[in-house]
Amino acid sequence: MLLFLALPTLIAVGTGFVGADGGFTLDTVGALADPVVLSAFGSSIWLSALTAVIGAIVGALVCYALLGAPADGPLRSTIDSLSSVLAQFGGVMLAFAFVATIGIQGMITVLLRDSFGIDIYADGVWLYELPGLVLPYIYFQVPLMVITFMPALVSLKTTWAEANATLGGTARSYWLRIALPVLAPSFLGSLLLLFANAFSSYATAAALTSQGSQIVPLQIRSALTSETMLGRENLAGALALGMILVMAVVMVGYSVLQSRAARWQR
Template sequence: MSRRIRHLAPALGLVPFLGYLIVFLLIPTIVVLVGAFSENGSPSLTNIQALGDSDVLRVLWRSILLSGSTAVIGAVLGALLSYAVATGSPDGLLRRAVTSACGVLAQFGGVTLAFAFIATIGFSGLITQAAQDAFGIDLFGNGWLFGLPGLMLVYTYFQIPLMVIVFLPSLDGIRTQWREAALSLGATTWQYWRHVAGPLLFPSFLGSMLLLFANAFAAYATAAALVSQGSPILPLLIRGALTSELLFGRENFAYALALDMVIVVAVVMTAYALLLRRSSRWLR
């Protein structure tokens, strides 16, 4: 009996994590699933069928466009910054400063981030007023900051440091011996990146970009603070379905929208896990 307990002891450390998953992931998913297929307490496909409406599909496309564009921009710029950091000293000041800043900026979101952009490039923002006084340029324009273009800019702000955090370990996994071997065999720098480093880093790069997509697709607080009217993306449409003062009883439709988001994020994260498993083979 004591031997069996000793074998089970390491697994006891997973109990808090499993409890966390059940309370904050499994139970909410079940609630969303049941609510999406219910209407007035009875099973129904009404809310699922409503997902095919043109307005819902338009909002879904905007969410995918916002998440995809910021994921690509954040992945490219973040990868370049990661490479600049990885080529420096592992214990250097640059690496410590960049990684520390990225750790903070990647979590800098919500109402605080929205206020920072409004105070900077809003109607009376610091940079907006400076550009107007110095060059006569109206950066605020027709209020683009409070629409989809503004969300793209704000989301990119926290996508870049997140890319640095998740992609830098992959760059650290590239061994200098591989480049030295390629150059000693007559390969150019371009050939080394084309045939050696590039194929090794591509699964990790693509997986990191999918993670950025999921991060932007599920973001809510920043968009809610910037966009006070209308629902250009799915999280705000869910908010409207739950808090609308004109249409009551839309909670089950909000569940259906949330189920739509759960499916998209689940597909993206599954692809991310597969790519991460592939890239981890050469990082061992």
């Protein structure tokens, strides 16, 4: 536990401060201000935020649709398993799926081109660049939202809906005045979790793009594997430090929201 969690994290963060001569330095951390690195962090955050918001909204809709389906029924258990597979197992294989779908010879690309005369790559192939990551990321964000948000939605008590109805409330007042305020912390918490998930995910991007490194995890890859960046040996550590900082902010926010949400989930 200590050897494989605490030590690597400390090394990862620590090497960010160690210079080429082995002494303490802030130079490598200063590399975080490098325009390339900054733009990588920018695109990582942009990509994560965009896919988190879309994933959260679509995922919440799916959860809503599943509300009222028996928890032990075939519908719920099938969707639960599918979601877990896509959210945790996909990675590399999702990249293949999207190459087959909207790759240059992908099913949808060819269909749109031959049947409708629409060339989605008229302005060049974007699947292997940053915009191409959006669709695959959404593809694993939505299932993750279903997994994390469903418990919150299920914990809405039917007695609240009944109380609302007996007091003369409408479905509208139920959702606006009761359900949404109760769900808000869980929703925002799940949104943050989705952000963290996209921010730290590596496999899909690595399998999809083998050239260039537009997002931070790919920057770490090139910093780790490249042998051409002399004098920047510890860049990976500095990048890791930057990622941990972003993750720390997100996770603190998440735990605050989660403790608020827990109040209603007993």
